[in-house]
Amino acid sequence: xxxxxxxxxxxxxxxxxxxxxxGLPGARWVDPDNLHxxxxxxxxxxxxxxxxxxxxxxxxxxxxxxxxxxxxxxFGDERRPRALWVGVEPNEALERLQAKIETALQRAGLxxxxxxxxxxxTLARLKTHPGERLHDYIVQRSLFRAExxxxxxxxxxxxxxxxxxxxxxxxxxYPLGG
Ligand code: 2AM
Numbered sequence: 001x002x003x004x005x006x007x008x009x010x011x012x013x014x015x016x017x018x019x020x021x022x023g024l025p026g027a028r029w030v031d032p033d034n035l036h037x038x039x040x041x042x043x044x045x046x047x048x049x050x051x052x053x054x055x056x057x058x059x060x061x062x063x064x065x066x067x068x069x070x071x072x073x074x075f076g077d078e079r080r081p082r083a084l085w086v087g088v089e090p091n092e093a094l095e096r097l098q099a100k101i102e103t104a105l106q107r108a109g110l111x112x113x114x115x116x117x118x119x120x121x122t123l124a125r126l127k128t129h130p131g132e133r134l135h136d137y138i139v140q141r142s143l144f145r146a147e148x149x150x151x152x153x154x155x156x157x158x159x160x161x162x163x164x165x166x167x168x169x170x171x172x173x174y175p176l177g178g
Pocket of ligand 1: 004
């Protein structure tokens with residue numbers, strides 16, 4: 001199975017983000033039900049490794065915290081933009097949680113993640129260059145700021161690639177303390 005660790009987002013926040021999903025031809029918008037903030041991509045594992053991952057994540061102790069999504073940007077360069085995302089206001093608690101998860105997974109035998117953690121919620125994937133409208137889209141939404149929300153857990157998801165697109169299923173939820 002293909003696994004990743006993420007924060008789920010409250011329904012009203014996902015609806016709000018869903019409101020950003022227009023005005024850009026060629027963008028493949030993420031279904032609002034699938035919007036999430038990835039903390040650690042794990043990838044393909046067998047049943048035994050999945051159990052080790054679950055045990056490692058169960059041991060992560062963290063405190064709940066507040067998080068605010070804000071700003072819109074792109075991954076990829078000017079010539080080949082790959083994805084559109086909503087960013088996160090600087091958040092030390094989020095960085096700490098992500099670092100604890102990384103440490104726990106490495107102890108469980110996973111290879112270290114080489115990419116620097118750039119917290120974001122992917123809104124759309126760009127298969128073709130949307131042209132000048134991409135710049136306008138980002139500028140017009142640069143002041144986007146959602147209501148803060150309380151992060152009281154993190155989730156291990158499995159990802160299954162169906163004909164209709166990726167289906168994400170929560171496999172385990174790990175609560176954060178008060
Ligand atoms: P993305 O949102 O930036 O595309 C489930 O696929 C999640 O894991 C997605 O949120 C995706 O991040 C991330 N992901 C997918 N493949 C990845 C990879 N090879 N390395 C790191 N993250 C990946």
